[in-house]
Amino acid sequence: MIEIKQLCKSFPMPDGSQLQALDNINLTINDGEIFGIIGLSGAGKSTLVRCINLLERPTSGQVLLDGKDLTAMGPKELRKARQGMSMIFQGFNLLMQRTALENICFPLELNGLRGEAGWRKKRARELLEIVGLPDKADSYPSQLSGGQKQRIAIARALASDPKVLLCDEATSALDPTTTQSILALLKELNRSLGVTVVVITHEMRVVQQICSRVAILDGGVIQEEGAVADIFSNPRTEAGRRLVMPEGKKIHVLPENRLVRLVFNGASAGEPIISGLAAKQGIMLNIISADTRSIGDETFGEMVLGLPQDETEAARALIYLREVPGVTAEEVTDYVQ
Ligand SMILES: Nc1ncnc2c1ncn2[C@@H]1O[C@H](COP(=O)(O)OP(=O)(O)O)[C@@H](O)[C@H]1O
Ligand SMILES: [Mg+2]
Structure with a gap:
């Protein structure tokens, strides 16, 4: 379980002022659920996800993973706790000079997990199987499609057997069909491995497709939170309505049209x-x-x-x-x- 308590994050600006990116965030994400965090660009989503795994240190507040406060941990303890949380990104962040298999082995090398190279490769092949790309072990990222790259990134994220998978706009660079297949994979991993999935997105249909609960983030504040069907059928806040019924382009119509x-x-x-x-x-x-x-x-x-x-x-x-x-x-x- 992830508990976020009274979390605030501000960034110092060049003019000496502070930009408050997150303001008093309180959220509980349960074990085994697929939780959505949705908001427009600039809402603070990436900052929030980076505060959850402490890539970014909150200005104040706490992040508890299974009851343990990450913000109070020393570097060694934190590094260990972080292995329980993996992340995937919009841009995949694969190492271009390494094959798919070597990319998946990379976190295992970094973490010094069960040392030996032979074991790492075996584990990487299992993961390739899990993400549906057993034949791409020796391909380089440049030889893979966007969807395949994201599958490799997911395999790499799973290498350390995380309890939590944080997905920051993981499908935003993909076409609709590929998006569907990646979301289906995340849902399947949630079901088969029991991994908790946190989906950060600006797209309502992503949340609709796989999340059970959702929080709407706007201007660094959680505006509403609840079951996906409730929030989307009856948004109570202005930010909620904006996401459910987005405003877009102006349509020019001939004056004779009513x-x-x-x-x-x-x-x-x-x-x-x-x-x-x-x-x-x-x-x-x-x-x-x-x-x-x-x-x-x-x-x-x-x-x-x-x-x-x-x-x-x-x-x-x-x-x-x-x-x-x-x-x-x-x-x-x-x-x-
Ligand atoms: N390292 C940083 N330094 C200064 N401002 C930042 C930094 N990271 C994010 N911000 C600001 O915080 C706000 C939220 O950004 P972000 O979390 O990236 O939003 P989102 O992911 O929802 O688009 C934005 O106004 C952004 O400019
Ligand atoms: Mg972002």
Whole structure:
């Protein structure tokens, strides 16, 4: 179990002031869970994860691993405790001059773990098997795809048999399909090895796919925390709403288009609503933009539809949409998504 208590971190700035990157963080991450920490860029996520393994020393507060305070440990004790926590990164951080196998052996050499080279190589081959790349032992990082590099980095992280795997934007450099496969691997490792996984990300769908609980970090403060389905279906804070219904680009529309914005709060998906309107009322609507996501059978997010040119049809469509349960429909003019 990781307990973070009243953790603060500030950085001295060149002008003599202090930048408070983390402000009174309190979190408990249970053994064996997959815990998400989500926030926009600059929220303090990387600082938090670096404070968890004490790569960065907190300005104040405590980090307890299985009840032992890492901030109170001497260098030797800390080095040992750190072996229980491994980290993977967005940029993989593999050594380019070493093969995949040698990369995986590297932490074993550093830690002086059960010394002998033959044993290390055997262990590295087992890990290659676990991450699904048994045939890449002799490949160099430059010969591997992004997803394969991250698999090697995961194997390397597992080499010291950690209890905790800290993942800082581990899939942010990968395409959606590769992201899915890496997340599936992390979930499988969590299940089969019982390793606790802390997933740091700016992407809601990453949290949705594998985390059971999530904390929303914004401006160095935990804004809300709880079960993923609860937080994402009913964000209580402004920061939560920003992540669940992100603001993005401005959509320029022709002035003759009347637009309606639908906000989904657990309704059925958007397409059935639109096809229902076509089938029951004979009214066709265009999807101008859609940013919805499903959690179980429920849909969250928003969609902007173009109303028909015909005034009475537009009015009927609005009435229909306003009566759909779990949907808020409002007409918008200059729509900013
Ligand atoms: N070593 C550092 N020195 C000064 N400021 C830092 C340092 N590391 C991070 N920061 C600042 O702390 C804030 C949080 O950064 P970071 O933890 O990297 O956010 P995130 O990972 O969520 O994008 C930012 O304002 C960043 O500029
Ligand atoms: Mg970061």
